[in-house]
Every structure is written in C-alpha cells, then in structure tokens.
Amino acid sequence: MAKTPLPAPTSSRPLWQRLLIRRLKFLVVVALVLGVGAGGVYLFAPSLLLKADAARLAMAAHMEKKQVVAGDTTWSYYEGGTGPTIVLLHGFAANKETWLEMAKGLTDHFHVVAPDLPGWGESSRNDGGDYGVPAQAARLQAFAAATGLGHFLLVGHSMGGAIAGVYAGDHPDQVASLVLMSSLGLTFNTGHLFPPDMEGGAFIGQHGSWNRKPRAGYKVIFVPFTNGRPSGPPRDILTGFLNDRGEAQGRPVGVRLDREGALLVADDVGNTVWRVTPSANSEAKID
DSSP: OOOOOOOOOOOOSHHHHHHHHHHHHHHHHHHHHHHHHHHHHHHHHHHHHHHHHHHHHHTTTEEEEEEEEEEEEEEOOOOOOOEEEEEEEOOOOOOGGGGHHHHHTTTTTSSEEOOOOTTSSSOOOOTTTSSSSHHHHHHHHHHHHHOOOOOEEEEEEEEEHHHHHHHHHHHHHTTEEEEEESSEEEEOOSSSEEEEETTTTTTEOOBBBBSSSBBOEEEEEEEOTTTTTTSOOEEEEEOOOOTSSSSSSOOOOEEEEEESEEEEEETTTTTEEEEEETTTTEEEEEO
C-alpha cells in the first residue's frame, strides 16, 4: 500500500520576516568575503592600500601624478594648483605622498610641485650612483629645467632641507624664498663668533655618500645669506672626515651653535661632537 507523502512543513514566520532573514544572511556572507579579502590585501599586498589612500589624498588636494626624465633620473612627482610655484622636498626614507595632506591647503593659492627625490619613492635609482646632498641638488636643477619651474619657493624637510639649502646656495637667482623644516644637518649662524661676513648664513652638514667612488660629502659647508636669501656659493668649513685612502673616519650629521656661537657638529661614525671655532682661513680640518 502506497504511503501518502507528508506535506512540507510551513514556517510560522510572516513572509516579510523570512525575506529579511534571507537578506541578512546574504549581507553577512558578503561582509565575510569582503573582510577576508581586505585582510588578505592588508597582510599580503599592503602597498595596494597605500596607493589607494595616496590616490584619495591626491584627488582631495587637486594634484596629478606625473613623470619626467631629467638627467639620469626618471622623476615621479605630483603637480597641481595655480599661482606662485612652491617646490616641496621630502626627507630621508620618505616620499612625495608626505606632502599631500598639506597640499590641500596650498593648491587654491599656489602651483605646487612635490617630487620623489631620486632614489626614493617612485623615482628611479642608478646602481652605484651618487645620492649625496650635492649630487641631489644638481639633479634638482635638471628637474627644474625639464619642468620649466623658473623662479620658485623652495621648501625642504629633513634631508630635503639639506638639499634645498645647497640648491639655494648654488642657484640663488631661482629661489624666491627658502623654507627649511627640521633640516638634516643645517643651522643658521645667529652668533657673532665667526667673521662678520658669515653672520646670518647657513652651516650645512653633508653626511657623505658611502656607495660611490670617489666619496662625496663628508664635510660641513657654509652658504652665505643676505636679507634672508642665499647670496653666494657654498664653501668648506670643516673637512678631514676621510683619510688619505678615502676611508670614512666620521660622518657629520647634526649641526648647532653653542651659547658662545661656536659650531657643534655631531659625528655619528666617530661617536663624537666636534666644537668648531673660526681659524685664519675660516676652514677647520680634523686630523
């Protein structure tokens, strides 16, 4: 005798509740998939998140990412806004994205250019190339010429400040104003111990380029300033950090004036702070 099939159980819930539960289940599944995907990107490809955030900041600042070949470097840089030109140089181990938040308040009034310095960020790096402060300042001149910057305000932070200081000393006719923010190895002569023609000028510690021959940097230079602007070429103030074989005996980093106006130079290889006072030829040497 054939059995009569039992009727399918029916839910006691109203239709709207059943539909709501189905949608909630679907949303939970979608959220789990998105969460797993975002977690995977965070763990295995965090650069994608950084790039997405940089794109968001650049859009908010009305900045466009560009490339140009200048000298031995393919430069990556942001550019945007109208008005007087400001060039922003980032610090050691940083990149052009450092400036995007600040750029939001500048592009309504200024033409803003923020490059990745050669060897950093998305700008190219040449194996065995010289990436000391003087070489970077020379590359900056090639970049300025390639992009037609002309006369501009120059802002440098940390290592970028040292590069900006040297550049301003080499090209005072191109720098309308110079702003140094926590500059690496740079301080202004506000004392009276050094000769009068050095008052108001800048002492700059050049840490040295270890990855090239011959060595570059490894000294402290002075850039004269007049009325707040560079007024002459840089000159050596403290040398002798390299021996006769070109081996580094020290590397100048921080520079400051003491209470008497003498120059203090921090040496992060010799683990020493040198106190420099003027000699007859305004140049000191470590023996």
